[in-house]
Amino acid sequence: MTPALTPDQKAEVLRLKSEGRAVKDIAAMFKVSPATVKRVT
Numbered sequence: 001m002t003p004a005l006t007p008d009q010k011a012e013v014l015r016l017k018s019e020g021r022a023v024k025d026i027a028a029m030f031k032v033s034p035a036t037v038k039r040v041t
Contacts, residue, residue: 005030
């Protein structure tokens with residue numbers, strides 16, 4: 001199974017989270033579940 005997000009996408013998720021974007025909005029941008037976004041650290 002391939003990862004839902006590439007390393008570059010994970011870095012972008014972290015940047016967006018640090019800017020205060022909502023998890024559900026980030027998830028929609030990358031077409032993944034909010035749980036996937038929450039797991040990115």
